Amino acid sequence: MRRGTAKDVLARLRWKERLEDWSDVRVVILHRGAPNDEKAVAGSSITGLGASFFEVDGETQIPYHRIRRIHRGDALLYERPASSGKIS
Numbered sequence: 001m002r003r004g005t006a007k008d009v010l011a012r013l014r015w016k017e018r019l020e021d022w023s024d025v026r027v028v029i030l031h032r033g034a035p036n037d038e039k040a041v042a043g044s045s046i047t048g049l050g051a052s053f054f055e056v057d058g059e060t061q062i063p064y065h066r067i068r069r070i071h072r073g074d075a076l077l078y079e080r081p082a083s084s085g086k087i088s
Helices: 006-016
Strands: 025-030 038-042 046-049 053-056 060-063 067-072 075-079
Touching: 006 025, 006 046, 006 067, 006 075
Parallel strands: none
Antiparallel strands: 025 038, 025 067, 046 053, 053 060, 067 075
């Protein structure tokens, strides 16, 4: 698994690896009301990377902090660290 933030992982795929075919990338986000409060976003629908969000289908902006996991094929590239539940 790669280190860094979800934003770092997506940026690395886009800019460093220059990934052109995102069809095997899947981004699992927090989506309240969906089963297990999760929804998978196909990498092929990602149309942009912003400073605090990624864009889906040219119209929906999803904040990076809602990303739970990023997969590429069978590989897990990113998993959000579990929260301790402790408020500081």
